[in-house]
Structure formats: structure tokens, C-alpha cells
Amino acid sequence: MSAPTHILVIDDEPVVLEGAKRICASEGLSVVAASSAREGLQRIDDTVGLVVCDIMMENMDGFAFLAELRRLKNPPPVIMTTGYSTVEHAVRSLKSGAMDYLPKPFAADELLAMVQRGLKVGRRARAPRACAAAKAYTLGEISWAELEPEGTVRIGAHPEFPVSLGGVTRIEQFPVEMEIVQGAPCAIFWSGEGLSHPLLSPISGRIIEVNAEEIADFESTWIYRILPFELNYNLKLLNPPSGSAPLQGETP
Amino acid sequence: MIRRTVGRKLTTAVILTVLLIIGVFAYFNIRTHSRSLLAEVERHAVQVSQTVKSSTEYDMLMDDPDRIHETIKRLGREESIERIRIMNKAGKIIYSSDPQEIKTKVDSSAESCIRCHSVEPPLERLEMKARTRVFRRPGDSCRMLGVITPIYNQDACWTAECHEHPKSQTVLGVFDVIMPLAGVESDIRRSRIEVLVFALSAVLVLSVVLGLFVRRWVSMPVKQLVEATRQVADGNLNKTIDEERADELGQLARSFNHMTRKLSDARMQLVQSDKLASLGRLAAGVAHEINNPLTGVLTYSSLLLKRAKSEEQEDLKVIVRETIRCRDIVKSLLDFARQSVPTKRESDLNEIIRRSIAVVEKQLSARKVALAHQLAQDLPKAVVDPNQIEQVLINLIVNAGDAIGPSGGTITVATSALKLSPVGVVQIKQAICPKRHSLIDAEVRFDGKPSVCIKARADGHEGLVHIDPLYGKAQCRHGFEVDERKKTQFVCPDCSTSLVLEGRSCPTCGAAIFAFESPPRGVVEICTRAACGWQRWPEVEAAGPREYVEIRVMDTGCGMDAETLQKIFEPFYSTKGAKGTGLGLAVAWGIVDSHNGSIHVQSAPGQGSTFTIRIPVKP
Numbered sequence: 048m049s050a051p052t053h054i055l056v057i058d059d060e061p062v063v064l065e066g067a068k069r070i071c072a073s074e075g076l077s078v079v080a081a082s083s084a085r086e087g088l089q090r091i092d093d094t095v096g097l098v099v100c101d102i103m104m105e106n107m108d109g110f111a112f113l114a115e116l117r118r119l120k121n122p123p124p125v126i127m128t129t130g131y132s133t134v135e136h137a138v139r140s141l142k143s144g145a146m147d148y149l150p151k152p153f154a155a156d157e158l159l160a161m162v163q164r165g166l167k168v169g170r171r172a173r174a175p176r177a178c179a180a181a182k183a184y185t186l187g188e189i190s191w192a193e194l195e196p197e198g199t200v201r202i203g204a205h206p207e208f209p210v211s212l213g214g215v216t217r218i219e220q221f222p223v224e225m226e227i228v229q230g231a232p233c234a235i236f237w238s239g240e241g242l243s244h245p246l247l248s249p250i251s252g253r254i255i256e257v258n259a260e261e262i263a264d265f266e267s268t269w270i271y272r273i274l275p276f277e278l279n280y281n282l283k284l285l286n287p288p289s290g291s292a293p294l295q296g297e298t299p
Numbered sequence: 300m301i302r303r304t305v306g307r308k309l310t311t312a313v314i315l316t317v318l319l320i321i322g323v324f325a326y327f328n329i330r331t332h333s334r335s336l337l338a339e340v341e342r343h344a345v346q347v348s349q350t351v352k353s354s355t356e357y358d359m360l361m362d363d364p365d366r367i368h369e370t371i372k373r374l375g376r377e378e379s380i381e382r383i384r385i386m387n388k389a390g391k392i393i394y395s396s397d398p399q400e401i402k403t404k405v406d407s408s409a410e411s412c413i414r415c416h417s418v419e420p421p422l423e424r425l426e427m428k429a430r431t432r433v434f435r436r437p438g439d440s441c442r443m444l445g446v447i448t449p450i451y452n453q454d455a456c457w458t459a460e461c462h463e464h465p466k467s468q469t470v471l472g473v474f475d476v477i478m479p480l481a482g483v484e485s486d487i488r489r490s491r492i493e494v495l496v497f498a499l500s501a502v503l504v505l506s507v508v509l510g511l512f513v514r515r516w517v518s519m520p521v522k523q524l525v526e527a528t529r530q531v532a533d534g535n536l537n538k539t540i541d542e543e544r545a546d547e548l549g550q551l552a553r554s555f556n557h558m559t560r561k562l563s564d565a566r567m568q569l570v571q572s573d574k575l576a577s578l579g580r581l582a583a584g585v586a587h588e589i590n591n592p593l594t595g596v597l598t599y600s601s602l603l604l605k606r607a608k609s610e611e612q613e614d615l616k617v618i619v620r621e622t623i624r625c626r627d628i629v630k631s632l633l634d635f636a637r638q639s640v641p642t643k644r645e646s647d648l649n650e651i652i653r654r655s656i657a658v659v660e661k662q663l664s665a666r667k668v669a670l671a672h673q674l675a676q677d678l679p680k681a682v683v684d685p686n687q688i689e690q691v692l693i694n695l696i697v698n699a700g701d702a703i704g705p706s707g708g709t710i711t712v713a714t715s716a717l718k719l720s721p722v723g724v725v726q727i728k729q730a731i732c733p734k735r736h737s738l739i740d741a742e743v744r745f746d747g748k749p750s751v752c753i754k755a756r757a758d759g760h761e762g763l764v765h766i767d768p769l770y771g772k773a774q775c776r777h778g779f780e781v782d783e784r785k786k787t788q789f790v791c792p793d794c795s796t797s798l799v800l801e802g803r804s805c806p807t808c809g810a811a812i813f814a815f816e817s818p819p820r821g822v823v824e825i826c827t828r829a830a831c832g833w834q835r836w837p838e839v840e841a842a843g844p845r846e847y848v849e850i851r852v853m854d855t856g857c858g859m860d861a862e863t864l865q866k867i868f869e870p871f872y873s874t875k876g877a878k879g880t881g882l883g884l885a886v887a888w889g890i891v892d893s894h895n896g897s898i899h900v901q902s903a904p905g906q907g908s909t910f911t912i913r914i915p916v917k918p
Contacts, residue, residue, distance in 0.1 A: 060591045066598030073602060103587060130590030131583055132626070133633045152594035152626055154601035154619060198658030224701070224875075231630065253697060255662045274662055274697065276883075277690050 097165035137230030141187025201269035536563035667707030702856025722771035732791035774832025
């Protein structure tokens, strides 16, 4: 059986649908367009390998669509996109089970990178895996944050992230003193096809240390040490750690 | 229909009660009065009967009818006597003062006889009460009182020479004295009229007096209260009512004033959070609207870039790059706008500072930046949102660290408590004209604070004057040049209502004063002469100096020049190039402002910087 190859794009803005179609077509990928969540649900079938869905739509919004979709036995992965690009939307999308989050406006390559990842991840029927590190908060299956006793935070990539890329050739890290924002890119991962995939940061803050070592095991190796700006607020929007031990270094 | 006011209902109730009481009293009074009058007449009648009996007894024994006639006739002429007659046992009138009656017979059922003759055999003894009767015959001008006195048989009678009456007769005959009751009746009539007049005048006086007092003590305060509540309902939360009285209405007034003060405070809080909420909504709307069309631009231009030939590539790169930059700007805006409303509670600021330092310490010490603190003991606890204050402090300390740079230096955080008089500290955050238009102008700011804006008019020219909203800095103003030689009007920019206080002049320089209300803290008065700058805010002055907590973050870094100092609190202004978001200090300013505090910076190039934050202990 041939792998599902269609990409279902759901958005109420025609220009976005057209743009996505053109971009995917330029790489030989076929797009099925729907202008509402309901229409999208009707178009789900075994040939759909990936869904790109807008959050802000009338009647049924992206989150409602996601909830409906995950009731299916083998739902395709979903990439949430939106013009109302807040931290909350980013984080909520990931917490609700979306594979990734693509803020608008997006460039052709950004969409393509996401799409490639999505098609690779393929359809599966399991809930997001928590990071094995018991003390880490996770942002979907994208990144994790671990609190250190001194008040700083270490962040790294969720093991599923490089897997979904099909192997990482290079990681471009941001420099020290760069300020990063929760839900926004904090590093760029390059995959085999030469496409770049942004890693979304789990917390907002300033980079105070960059891990210079080669990272083999993403689950336990941190990428940055961060000085958090508003830790309590950020932590509320992340998936709590799987371990139930009380957390150190957490400011009350 | 008479309007049903409380006053009228009260008065009506009281008057009706009084009328009832007077009525019952009058009834019993008149009844007693007429009874006693009647009793008087009865006594008199009985006495007259006795007198007649005694006067005629001898003559009867002597059997001298002429003398008896004479006596009876003479007695009958008395004014108080209508008629006297003597009847024999059979009912025949033997003697009478009315000659026409003599020899006529009276029926035993007549009113004069019926008392005894109603039974068979007739009663021989009658008590006094039964012997009197009141009646009125047709043709009489008034009622009559009649008294019967039986003539009992005696020894002297049956042994008399005339042999008229046998021994067996018990009752020989009856005296009947009839007296007119005209006097009594007119007395009673007069009594009745007197009572009526009394009742009516009492009612009149009572309604006037009651009406006056009810009006003064009930109707007017209630009307005042109703008017005040109407004004509050219209939105004027500064309406207060006179609360001098010691009674319940005074308590009500005090309670009302307290309630409006609380409402006003609550509304201000709401307005604050409303503003933040609407800012968030605005940002969200804008972001959403812009990002969708930008998507069109970016997707197509990036597609073109991929396919473009080398000459076009550079130009397309610019388009792509700048569109991405738009995306980042909008995202920053959204992040900035999502600031939450502070949840304040009593907190120890020293503790918050220690925590913030702990977070940054290790990282800074690695860069040869020493962190020192001088935290005042017994620092009063202030009502703040601890997370937000921590956010501000970390931001300031991190900035200080950046300013110090690789050569190393020291950052000192110090706290102290102070009492500040309102002058130079309290900001006029609200200002309204008498018609309730806002005089605050957010476009023109002094030190980041929205100014108070009024319009000045002289000689056909007019212009806006912006005044520093910090209490005590009223001499800082710019705009229309006020020529002191000309008569200048100062009015509300919206409705042109004059703001000048008539009949008052500046205590310092004698010029005119203008004033406006700054809810909920009463009126602010300012001298119209800019050079004088006299200002008075009675309610704030009355509250006296307030307790503040002061936090200072000092660094030995590179300092900032005057131009930078002007702009650092502006959103998106950054001295760190691409590395910073430019929002840290803007957010910090917003947080301090929402705590009703102030944040200032002193700095000079090469001499480090000192950021001073002051937060009131009680908001």
C-alpha cells in the first residue's frame, strides 16, 4: 500500500490555501484544501498523511478540530498554524497533541520543512510521550526544560524531535545573551534534506550558557542554560514532569 | 390625586389617629356632660315636686282647692317649669297650671302613667329613677323632663273632715312636674360645636406642624438621597451627601458616601484591568489581521526566491527578510500585550530581592560582576504582586550586568523605607472638567506620564497647554504661550467650560486659579501663572505623607547618555541590537505603574546608572 501522501490544509483565508498549495506543488506534494474545520473533517481519509490547520476559524476552531481528529483510530499528525501568534497558542497546540506549531506568516521553506517532518512522522495512535527525565517540563514533543537549584533552567530537545527529522546533520545554536521567548524558536536543526527546522523554546529568558559538546542523546543532554524571566508563568503552560517528586529550584 | 409621599402618608395617619382619639374622647365627654346636665335638671325637678307637695299639703288637708289652684298656677309661671298638675288615682287632672287641662282625664297608658300602670295591679312604689321621664310631644319646642311624685295616703288624710279618701287607698294621686330641657339641649349643642371646632383646629395645627417637621427631617434628606443615588447611577461617583446629622438619616448619608467611595475605587481598578484587557484585544485583532496578508507576501516571495535567477535573488531576499521581521515585531507586540493584571498581596520586598539575586548570582559572578545588597531591616511589607516585582528586578539586574560588560564591576541592590509627602510623588492620573470630560492627554507625556491638558484662549487666539501630572510640578507646562497682560480664559478642550475659579486668587502671586476634579480624590487647584506654579490638592494633602518602599539598583557600568535616557522605557527601544527584544524596561515600567509606584533612572556616560523604584506600601 502506498504511503498516504496528501496534505490536508485547512484555513479560512484563501490566500493561505493558495500559497500552501503552490509551495507544496513546487516540491511535488499534493494538497487537499478545506476552508473550514468541518469540511476538513469530512476530507479525512487514508490518503491524508498530514494536516496543516489554522487555529482561528469561525464556528469550529483549530483546537476543536484537533480534539475531534484525535478520536480517530489512526489520526494523521497535525501542524497548527495561526496569525494570532501568541505564546499561549503555541504552547496550547503542543499540549493538545499537535505535532508542531507554525506561526504565520511562514516562508516556503519553513512550511516545507514542517511538511517533510510531518510526513515522516506519519500516522500513529499514541499520546505524546513525556520525557523520561523525571524532572523536566515538556513543550509537546519538541523541547524540555529542567529547573536547576540556583534558579537557572536547562533546556534541550525532546528525543522525538530529531527522530521526526529523520536524523540531524547540524544544530545552529543561538549565542549567549540572546533573549528567547517561550513558544518561539531557540535553535535551528538541519535535517538530511537540507531543510531547517526551528526548535521552539519551552521558557522565556536569556541564554547564559551554550552547550558546546556534540549532542548524541537529546533526552539527557541540554542545549542551553537559561536565566528565566517569568518562570512561574511559563511553567503553567507546559506539560508537568512525569515524576511526581516535588521540584527543586521552583520559585513559589 | 394627592401624591403618596412618605410625609403625606405619615401626616395622614397621624391626623386620622388624632381625629379618632378626639372623636372618642368627645363622644364620651359630651355624653357625660349631657348626663350630668340632665341629672341636674332631674334633681331640680324632684326638688320642685317636693316643694309643690309641701306647699299644697296643708291646703289639701284643709280642703281648700282655691288656694291649691293659686299655688299651682303661681309655681307654674316659673320659667324653669313648664307645667305642674295633680292627678287623682283615676287619672283625672284635678289641679294644673294649665287651666285647660283641668278636669280632663289622662289615659293610664300615657307617658305620665305608664310607669306604674304598665302592670296590674299598678306599682305602689317607684324609685326615683323610674319616676322621671324624658319625652317630647308634637308641638313642643324642646324635650321635656317629667317627674312623678305619688301622694301617699296618711293618717291625717283619711281622718280629715272632708272624708275624701278611704283608709284602704294607698296612693291618693300623683304630682306631675314637667320641666323644659331647652337649656340642657342648647348646652349640649354648644359643647358639640366647641369640640368640633377644637378638633378641626387641632387637625389644622397638627398637619402644619407635622408637615413642617416631616419635611425637614424626612422628606428633604430622602429627596437628597434619591437625587444622590440618581447621580451615582449616572456615573458621578464623587457625589457626597451631607452627613452631619446624628440620627439614622445621618448614618444613611455616611454609609452612602462610604459606598460611593468604594464603588469609585472598584471602578478605577476595573478601568485599569479593562485597559489592559482592551489592549490585549486590540493587539490580538491587529496581529491576526496583519499576519494573514503577510503570509501571502511571504509565501509567494519565498517561492519566487527559490526559483529566482541571481539578479533577482538579492531583491527578493530583502522582501523575505523584512516580512519575517514584521512577523517578529507583531509577535513581540502580542507578548507585550499579554501582561496579566497583578494579583497583589502583602509581601516582604527584601525576600523578593534575595530570590532575584539568587537566580542571577552564579551567572554574574562568572563574569566578574559582584552582587552586593544593602537591604533595610524592618522594611515594611508592601502590597505587591511578587512574581511581577521579581520579573522587574531580574530585568534590571541583568541589564546592569550587561552595562558592566567584560571588564567586571559591581551591582548593588539597596532597599529603604521612606515617607514621602505627596508633592513630587503622587501623580494626577485622572482629571475631569465640570461636564466630566477627561483632561488627561496620553499623547503628550512628561517623564512617561500622560499630561493634564487644558485649552487657553486670549484675544481670539487659543491653544492647548499641557501640564506635568506630577503633583507639585505644575510649573512644568508647555504649549500655548500665555501672555499675562491679556485676559486669558482657561477652558476644557472638549466643551469649553471655564475651569477658572471665580472669586479666588493664588495665595502666592494673586493671579487667577483654575481647578479640576481628580476622582476619587477631590479637586486640584493650580495657579494660572506658569512661573508661579502654585498648586493645591486638599484631599491628598490631608492624607499626609505616605509610606513607600524604595529599591535602588546601582551599577558601575558604562552609563547612558541623555538621549538614551529619554527613550529607555519606550517599548521596542533596545541598546542591545538584535539580541534584545527592547521590551524589558517597558514591561518593568508597566508593572511599577500598575502598583502606583514610580521608576526613575539617573545615569551619565562612564559613571554607571542607578535605577530607583518606589512603591507605596498600601496601594
